[in-house]
Amino acid sequence: MRCDYSCRSDDHVLSRRGFLGGLAGLGLASGFGSFVNPSAAAAMAKGQKQMLVIWLAGGSSQLETWDPKPKTETGGPFRAIDTSVPGIQICELLPQTARHMHRMALVRGVNTHENDHGKGQYLMHTGRAQAPGAEFPHLGSLAARFLAKGTEPLPGYIHITPGGGGVGGKEAAYLGPKYGALYLGNGAPPANTARAGSTTPASDASRHDLRRHMNDRFANRRRTAETEAYTTTYEQALQLMERREVFDVTREPAREQERYGSHDFGRHCLLARRLLESDATFVQVTHSNYDTHNENFAFHLEQLGEFDQGFSTLLDDLAQRGRLDSTLVVVMSEFGRTPTINYLYGRDHWGTAWSIALAGCGIKGGTVVGKTNAKGTEVVDRQVGAGHLFHTYLKAVGLDPKDDYEVDGRSVQIADPTASPITELLA
């Protein structure tokens, strides 16, 4: 279904509500209500860093979120409210999120010079402008490659989308498709993780034994990195099949599901928590759709209501379970929205002066970096671009953005060499 308020580019042909309410009637199936996942402590002990990206697709409005300008001609109808940090105010559409401001940092001086959906997505995912003939890996792919140990049962880059699922690859660019995204369409588990009806567990076990036996014979003298990688994938597949229930949020008690909200985004946030608790390295949740060319305020009211509940609950849980210290959380879009309100009460694409929010691992809570002018039409202090943000994310999780990566004998710096991290944000 198309969002009738969007700019009608192909990016928005996603169903928001296809699965709505499918969970309401389900009882609590399991004892998964007991919380602390023993591996959380283990992960922290290892110093394992994780990442969570909330992607507000279509371009959320900075004015209705992180950088309100109430009582100005560009400000719109909503008020600014106090947060848990004195002196920092955000839009009143985010009352629950406001409670977390001491854990969060805001970057209010983002200028990406980009007003195109596709190019903005590329830019914010890779920290580099799109250029023909050159492809760079997504943040998620870099995390999968450099943060993951490779022994985790879950794929390194998992993206929960409102729409289609499947296996990506392109996101990883030169890192290779292994580090590409696994898309969980509307939160559904990945394909082929259920044993085919015709295969009994016993038969599955015995065919795998035969396979291992075959491989041992072949590998006796011809063991290479490639043959090892191939045989390992089958063991990973078995592990993933065994943990398939991690994708099933209905195993959570009803009250947990209620806390996150009876909407897709809430369910996807709960799924994100389950994945992070199972040591997934990088989880992205897309909330769609913020491309509000008309009725910007009505749609932000509705969308941000979902966002505020799901996101703040997730932050609560990550913090309470001790995960937030080792999990970098980023809330971003492809761009912000124009301060000017158009004649349809909409706001249009705007990469010139907008905001993103961060929390968790390596981030100094209660920080605001950058400033826009009174009407929000330009950045007046500490202007940063996507490259700076990208450097900051990497630095926060302990990766060196200036590291070179060898691609077939060629060196590529993992983050744009012309940018640098926003050190004020880093704890």
Place this chain on the structure above:
Amino acid sequence: MRDQHRAAWLLCVIAALFAGRSAAADTPLHERIDRAIEAGRDGRLAAPATDGEFVRRVHLDLTGMIPTATEARAFLDDPSPYKREKLIDRLLDSPEFARRMQVVFDVMLMERRPATHVPATEWEGFLLDAFSENRPLDQVAREILSADGADPAHRGPARFALDREGDPNLMTRDVGRLFLGRDMQCAQCHDHVLYDDYKQAHYYGLFAFFNRSYLVQDAKGIATLGEKAEGDVTFKSVFKKKITNTTGPRVLYAEPVAEPAVAKGQEYWVAPAEKVRAVPRYSRRAQLAKSVVSAKVPEFNRNLANRLWAIMMGRGIVHPLDLHTAENPPSHPELLEMLARELAAMGFDGRKFLRELALTRTYARSSEPPPGLSPEDGSPARFAVAVLKPLSPEQFSWSVMQATGIVAATRAAVERTLFTVDPKLTQLMQLDDKRRRFGRRLVESAVYDGLKGNSGPFIAQFGRAAGQSQDAQDASVHQALFLSNGQPVLSWLDGLAGRLATIADASAMVDELYLSVLTRRPMPDEREEAIKYLAAKPSAKAQAVHELAWALLTSTEFRFNH
């Protein structure tokens, strides 16, 4: 006296010349290749591949899939000492060879980009025709590089440029990589920091062939390349911003293209306008094919020879294939020069060239390192041990279909339909070699068209992202899940297991299974184990065969061309 001396001297010269000539002429290329590879190895080389390994390898490399059990058995049981050479010649002459080359060159040149402006079938048809008639490869390259899509009957080769949107930077990069073996992307903004011979001037010299061209769509949406008559290329290094350089079209170290002066007002045959393809009197793009495919550009021949070598040997003499530079020298420099020279000398006859490679001892070596071989001696760049080649997504899907009998069943169905329509027609088709060949091509096309859709999920699982080099492959958990639980493979295996389960004699059945999937007979202990496995599940024979077959199909031995 003096005359006598002169005569003797002349005789010597003639004799020397003759001897020199005959040494080259008498020693076939494949032998000279082997000498170059084996020089200084002192026998630190892998043993020859077994017949089973060889027949599987050569089928995969020349036809894109493993042989059937019947073909494998016939080859293994053939006592002729010339059977390998006969097999190579038979395969090179088959329609499957042209198809394999179509797929290889499609993947190499288009890198799985979506077909936007030219239907994939037109481009594939162009490649298939070229390889079916064994068109010289330099000519094929010229056709691709000069195509602008304007001739509606020959839009196939234009896919290279049009489905890159005619983008000058992308064209520069990919013509550099794929036709000259140099990825000069990093020289776009400055001379390459790591490779002294990758100059910014090289990048923009190539760029100047493309910068006046642009993609234009007519009223019906048909895309072609138009070209303006003006537009000069200037560039600055990001390190030396004060110096502005200019360049005309030029390929690497060759002389710049001499450009004619065109009188003012006479610049165009067709002037630029909206939805109109502009045609200048002097076209820079039309110079491209002449300038790249030229005796003055040794990089072209080297790149092509290296890429053909890699198809057979699993890696380039220069590797990666698009990193020809002094900093990444060829493993065997003289061999590469010889191959480049010989390829040109044989008129860029791709089939003949691949035949020589297939006849080498180097190609026919075992992939198993001999005991005690040092890692250095066994390094893939030595070509002393055959390189393990992961099957491409297409080779993999077609081999799975071959192993499970899907290809043979489809072929039988096609032949039934084609040749039982009219017995007279069938007779006619057998009249002479030309007709028989035509018939074979017809059957191959029908089988290919009928089954190629099955490769889709394999390409999605095993291929790399569109626009990325497809030379390397990665293993991912999703591939294993697809092969473990995915429907196409499991149902094909059911078919195979059902058929094999009807063979009453367990030993004969295991033979057939191994020949079908692994192109060899089982070792005695493998046979014994399989028979025991089946005996343990007497009530579910087909199920047990399915499990055995699945294990063979998902083994590393099957996954690689070894």
